[in-house]
Amino acid sequence: MQVATIRTEDGLRAARRDGEELVLLPFDDVGALLASGAGWAARAAATEGTRVPVAGADYASLVPMPEKVFCVGLNYADHAEEAGLPIPEYPPLFAKFGRSLIGAHDDLAIPAASDKVDWEVELGVVIGKPARHVSEADAEDFVGGYTVVNDVSMRDWQLRTSQFLQGKAFEASTPVGPYLVTPDEVDHARSLAMELVVDGEVKQRTNSDQMIFSVAQVISYISTFITLAPGDLIATGTASGVGHLASPPVYLTPGSRMTCSIEGLGSQTTRCVAATDGATAAA
Numbered sequence: 634m635q636v637a638t639i640r641t642e643d644g645l646r647a648a649r650r651d652g653e654e655l656v657l658l659p660f661d662d663v664g665a666l667l668a669s670g671a672g673w674a675a676r677a678a679a680t681e682g683t684r685v686p687v688a689g690a691d692y693a694s695l696v697p698m699p700e701k702v703f704c705v706g707l708n709y710a711d712h713a714e715e716a717g718l719p720i721p722e723y724p725p726l727f728a729k730f731g732r733s734l735i736g737a738h739d740d741l742a743i744p745a746a747s748d749k750v751d752w753e754v755e756l757g758v759v760i761g762k763p764a765r766h767v768s769e770a771d772a773e774d775f776v777g778g779y780t781v782v783n784d785v786s787m788r789d790w791q792l793r794t795s796q797f798l799q800g801k802a803f804e805a806s807t808p809v810g811p812y813l814v815t816p817d818e819v820d821h822a823r824s825l826a827m828e829l830v831v832d833g834e835v836k837q838r839t840n841s842d843q844m845i846f847s848v849a850q851v852i853s854y855i856s857t858f859i860t861l862a863p864g865d866l867i868a869t870g871t872a873s874g875v876g877h878l879a880s881p882p883v884y885l886t887p888g889s890r891m892t893c894s895i896e897g898l899g900s901q902t903t904r905c906v907a908a909t910d911g912a913t914a915a916a
Contacts, residue, residue, distance in 0.1 A: 634678055635812040635899075636778075638662040640691040640736075649677050650812065654684045663813055664696035664864035667761055667777050674815060692738055695780050695810040696759065696864040698731035704755075704784060704801065705851055708844050708870025715873045724846045724854055727797045729807060729868075737781070737810035737901035742908040743887055744803055747787035750885040750905075753871035754829035754893040756822055756841050757782035758848055759813050764861040772849035775861065778813035779822045781901050782868040783829070783893045785885075788877040808893070808901050809866065819897040822848065826896040829874070832889055839872035841895075846870075 635650040636658070647666045648655035658680050660666040666673050706725035707713045713720055735741070743750055761777025785807055791800025819825060822841050829837040846854070851869060855861060876883040885891070887907040894900035 634674060634815045634818070636663055636666065636677055637690070637810060637812050638693045638695055638697060639685075640693050641685075645693055645697065647677075648685070648690075649680065650687065651684070653687050655687055655690055656680060657683045657685065662693070662697050663759075664699060667696075667759070667863035671762070673761070692736040692811040694734035694736050695813055696866060697734065699864045699866050700862045701859070701865045702729040702731070702733065702868070703855055703865070704729060704868040705846060705870040706797065708846055709839060709872040710843070710845060711839075711873035712871055712875070715875075715878045720845060724851055726855070727801055729802045732804045733802045733807045734809050735805050735807065737808055738903070739808065740906045741785060741806065741808070741885070741903050742906055743885060744787065744806075745908050747789055747803070748884065749788040749877065749882070751786045751788050751876045752829055752831060752836065752885065752891055753784035753786060753875055754827050754837050754895070755782040755784050755868045755871050756825065756827065756844075756895060757809060758822075758852070758867040758869060760852075760861045760863055760865040760867070762863055764852060764856045767853050767856040769849045769853040772852040772856075773816065773821050775852060776816050776821065776848065777863065778815045779819055779898055780810055780813050781893050781895050781898050782866070783808045783891065783901065783903065784868050784871060786877075788884075808903050811901060812899050814898050822898075825898065827872070828894045830892045831876075831885070836876070837872055837874035841869075843872060844869060
């Protein structure tokens, strides 16, 4: 099953994809659907409501305001190698915030404060039920579904200090979606082809089976120190091919267009625009 959060005349609504139509669900967004508790998927599958065409749907961020957004750094060996860094012993973690997220096809306003805006296609994991002190063996049971994340990074801000947060959490900078795809459709994302294209040129191409720390390992690790709640998002890291480490470096500018695709999860297209009066694109 595939579910999304779309913008309608009456506000945000969760929707289930049924072929080339979206069936509106009685929840404000996918986060609210997941928070409705056990059986959320069965309820979503059984609901019959107003239908709207997929073509032209206005996708909001999948979970517009998750309680937590965790990101894993250096989770692909080839990316660690291109960065000249050792393979980490534990998952390097940093955070984003709800205000950092935008919809799958929203414009990305290049902030005036940064001239080193970079791309990172990543597998996104959305938590389906509360997870605390979860074993690696049981961790996949807590996944609500998988999605596409572009961890857009302001490298000049990221590298100001040893802490990445300020370069990763810019407001309205991280496209998420369009869909949450349930684990049964993609075998828990164990081996999905991933690609990012900028202005028609493939910049990143990898497979989720290349992750150093698996989805189960990451969930178990995080749940050891904090409870993961329904709707929480985990971006699981990127592979080689980021612009900052190219020779010479290449960055996103107004007019750039990115397409991020993950096999079985869909794709997102992001147009880069100039920020106006220091503002960023609408969340």
